[in-house]
Amino acid sequence: MSNIVIIGAGQAGSALAVKLRSLEFAGAITLVGEEAAPPYQRPPLSKKYLMGELELKRLYLRPESFYADNGISLHLSETAVAIDRKDKVVIAGGAAIPYDQLALTTGSVPRRLPGSIGGELDGVHVVRNLADVDAMAPAFTEGARVLIVGGGYIGLEAAAVAAKLGLQVTLVEMGDRILQRVAAPQTSDFFRDLHRAHGVDLREGVGLTRLLGEDRVTGAELSDGTILELDFVIAGVGVTPATELAEAAGLTIDNGIAVDAFGRTSDPSIWSAGDCASFPYKGGRIRLESVQNAIEQAELVAANMLGAEKPYMPYPWFWSDQYDVKLQIAGLNTGYDNVVVRPGAGAAQSNWYYAGDTLLAVDAMNDPRAYMIGKRMLEQGKSPSPTAIADPETDLKELLKA
Structure with a gap:
């Protein structure tokens, strides 16, 4: 029976381990994390947690007992220092952990x-x-x-x-x-x-x-x-992908740990997902730093480790909370040449990014309706007229139906 080891106990690592079990993988799963806390949400750290509005245990993605109850061996406060690809062993916490398949979900580090x-x-x-x-x-x-x-x-x-x-x-x-x-x-x-x-x-x-x-x-x-x-x-000057372990093991690095459309690295026994992984996207290669990407890519990698062979084709979305404003972003604005500003109710606003006549992305400030409809348009490959979007009298739902 195969043995899967996951290095990095953040959002992606936790999602990957849980997905493996939900797909009825019956082998051993080992999840190794540097921190003392079990996998937790990061976005609330600098907001509700810092302000004292959220206690520590409410940050946890799942109770610590969940991992033992589901046969996931959780190694906390352990740093993986080396990967022996020849013998298929990870050195972490002073011990050698054997693997049949290895997933790197090491995330990113702040500059x-x-x-x-x-x-x-x-x-x-x-x-x-x-x-x-x-x-x-x-x-x-x-x-x-x-x-x-x-x-x-x-x-x-x-x-x-x-x-x-x-x-x-x-x-x-x-x-x-x-x-x-x-x-x-x-x-x-x-x-x-x-x-x-x-x-x-x-x-x-x-x-x-x-x-x-x-x-x-x-x-x-x-x-x-x-x-x-x-x-x-x-x-707050950005982050860099945590690639040291992968680089030392001789894996291909390209703005992160380079993986193919299925999440495989240059070693077919090693996979990667989340902030640390760069993957093929629309003829190029990108790396996404978001909770959505960490979860969706990790879950797909879990399925592919079990033989699904499904390519990763994300529809990116992000968010940011500042004061009483919720910014929701759908899509990627890379290559835009026009921005259409659409007024919303009160101080709400949405900014729609176009390359020519093609809709690329939407920034919605306190306008969840514009965000949701814009997200659906992007997923369906629809590009409404910029003139129609700019007109606050235009019914966005009608544009979605068109």
Whole structure:
């Protein structure tokens, strides 16, 4: 009977293990994770959990007892340090774990500020896992002064929580605008206005020159010469796929662990899914950092490990919560040349991305109807007229039926 080992006990690793059992795989399943906590949700970490609105156990994807009850051997606080592909063994926690098939769901790691500019000072934080958020939580006191470096979704979500808790928030983005890498100017405009309305000192085209302090951060010098006095810093400058283990094992790396359409790496006994994996998509290769991708890709890989041979063809979607705004994104906007802004009820808005006449993606701010209909259009390959979308009197459901 075969033995499957999964390295990485996050959303993807947990989903893969659970799917194997639901597909009635009767062999041994071993799930190895670096953290002490069982698999948990990450999105609420920097929001409800940080704000004290969600207790730790409610973060867990399943009770810890679930894994033993379902014959999943859960190895917590263990780091996999090597893969012996010849003998099919993983070295983790000082032990050799044999495998017939191996899945790498190692996720991603946050980029940190360089030590040369003070990135290693106490009081400089990143937002990725439970330990990161537990370390910064005591600093979130009313009136505290925080600098957030990076105007992507990680930085903006951290700014929203800090502002809601009454901190003095400065956010710097060295690019021309926030969300420049992932969204249109119209979406950037919406969130810039939102954050400034909540008192965030948001500065675009301004970078961080260096952090100040001896052992602990006490301030920062910005690229425009401004000196800030600070109590702590959060770096939200992106993540990189966790590929060290795969690379050391000689697997092909291409913006992540390269897999084929079925989730196989360059070694047919080793598979990968989630943030760490790059896969074929529309003639190219992409890597998606989202809960949806982690779950759907991992579940497909589980089926393919058992012989399903089904290619992965995702319909990407994402979300972000900031203040009382829920941003929902359907599709990928890569290659857009036109953005149509559709007003919604009240302050709601949706931005529709087109390449020529082809709909690529939708950003919906507090407009779940536009999001759901846009998502269905993308899944069905429909591209409504940009003129019709721009008209708030147009019934979106009628466009979906057309």
